[in-house]
Amino acid sequence: MSLNTIGIKTLGCKLNFSESATIERILTEKGYRIVPFEEEAEVYIINSCAVTAEAEKKCRYYVRHIKKQHPASKTAIIGCFSSLRLEELIREQEADIILGSNNKTEVVNKIESLLKSPSQHLPLSQADDKTAFVSAYSLHERTRSFLKIQDGCDYFCAYCTVPYARGHSRSNSIATIIKEAKTIVANGIKEIILSGVNIGDFKTGEGENFYNVLEALIEVEGLQRLRISSIEPNLLTKEIIELTASTKQILPHFHIPLQSGCDDVLHRMKRRYKRDVFAEKVHYIKQLMPDACIAVDVIAGFPGESEADFRDTYDFIHRLPISYLHAFPYSRRPGTLAYDMPNQLSKVCKNERNQQLLALSHEKKHTFYTENLHSIHKVLFESETSTRQLVGFTDNYIKVIASLPNDNINAIRNIQLSELLDNDTVLGIAINE
Numbered sequence: 001m002s003l004n005t006i007g008i009k010t011l012g013c014k015l016n017f018s019e020s021a022t023i024e025r026i027l028t029e030k031g032y033r034i035v036p037f038e039e040e041a042e043v044y045i046i047n048s049c050a051v052t053a054e055a056e057k058k059c060r061y062y063v064r065h066i067k068k069q070h071p072a073s074k075t076a077i078i079g080c081f082s083s084l085r086l087e088e089l090i091r092e093q094e095a096d097i098i099l100g101s102n103n104k105t106e107v108v109n110k111i112e113s114l115l116k117s118p119s120q121h122l123p124l125s126q127a128d129d130k131t132a133f134v135s136a137y138s139l140h141e142r143t144r145s146f147l148k149i150q151d152g153c154d155y156f157c158a159y160c161t162v163p164y165a166r167g168h169s170r171s172n173s174i175a176t177i178i179k180e181a182k183t184i185v186a187n188g189i190k191e192i193i194l195s196g197v198n199i200g201d202f203k204t205g206e207g208e209n210f211y212n213v214l215e216a217l218i219e220v221e222g223l224q225r226l227r228i229s230s231i232e233p234n235l236l237t238k239e240i241i242e243l244t245a246s247t248k249q250i251l252p253h254f255h256i257p258l259q260s261g262c263d264d265v266l267h268r269m270k271r272r273y274k275r276d277v278f279a280e281k282v283h284y285i286k287q288l289m290p291d292a293c294i295a296v297d298v299i300a301g302f303p304g305e306s307e308a309d310f311r312d313t314y315d316f317i318h319r320l321p322i323s324y325l326h327a328f329p330y331s332r333r334p335g336t337l338a339y340d341m342p343n344q345l346s347k348v349c350k351n352e353r354n355q356q357l358l359a360l361s362h363e364k365k366h367t368f369y370t371e372n373l374h375s376i377h378k379v380l381f382e383s384e385t386s387t388r389q390l391v392g393f394t395d396n397y398i399k400v401i402a403s404l405p406n407d408n409i410n411a412i413r414n415i416q417l418s419e420l421l422d423n424d425t426v427l428g429i430a431i432n433e
């Protein structure tokens, strides 16, 4: 086994990816070599997720798989799953290093300590501090970077474990965000994706909010693209929509969690809006930016969701000009309010409803892509396929394949969307500039 090699597996959200990238950077600066997770490494880190029971299962699977495949290697679990199950995982000695979500960069010191004195009492761990804000951003992808601006959440939606794992809402300062954005741009990266648990809830002691973050970022010289990523419907203000419509850097791409289209279910989920508010935001976006992409999260089969409630959700989404769905069957998470709710639905029922939502999503995406055919969009090319075509995304998040020389990777080109290849990809033709 080569010494000082580290394999990292990241599960879950964009925030986890930005934090893994930061850990990678610190380790590399200290002389460690990051190797693909499939290769042999001296230490393996699993940056875990706890959003669904399935995500938790995956974390345990990876740790046990590593122990079996590479018994001489050391393992570390960090992230939301270990944050929620810290004591249990320590008791079961599930890994050599066990840290929660909020002190995950501490994994670097723990690895150094473990490699220096391997015979010390294991697992190495420490209590999770859920109040500090730890900066993170990714630099390893050539074209885009996930920049963490906020962490934690105060909403405590009835189905969600994240506030328990990550703690209360807290934000970076705008000055630090700008400094980090400048570093990202100086590394030749063209697109920043703003990340956080609940980024619309961004607030600082000086009274600054998410709108102020956007205002400051569009002034960063050389920053060409800014994606907002997921934002709660009640926090997506008219001003944010108008700013997006009026600036070229903020891309017309929204990701808005709906979760249910039935007010009664929304109320029991403890969501902070009614469906009319959601519809109002979607229509305003489309009024100002007719070709904007709007992705929507929905949960199928929340406890007590009747057939009529589900139909209500389905029909509501069907009527809205959204672009596609992230639909998931409800996952019963211990420690949440919904865990103890009556009328838990069967797995079969949840999966069947989820399938209907996925089929609706397919339809919506087909319509969205078709509506955009023959129009010209700016595409940032990210990678090359095995058949030497380039792959990238339009400003409004349509996946495009085009025949172009590979020195166009990390370049933004004007592309005409010429033909639908499948429900996920459009063939693009470069337009002379």
Ligand code: SF4
Residues within 6 Å of the ligand: 153, 154, 155, 156, 157, 160, 161, 162, 163, 197, 198, 232
């Ligand atoms: S807004 Fe609700 S669903 Fe989103 S992280 Fe907070 S508690 Fe979870």
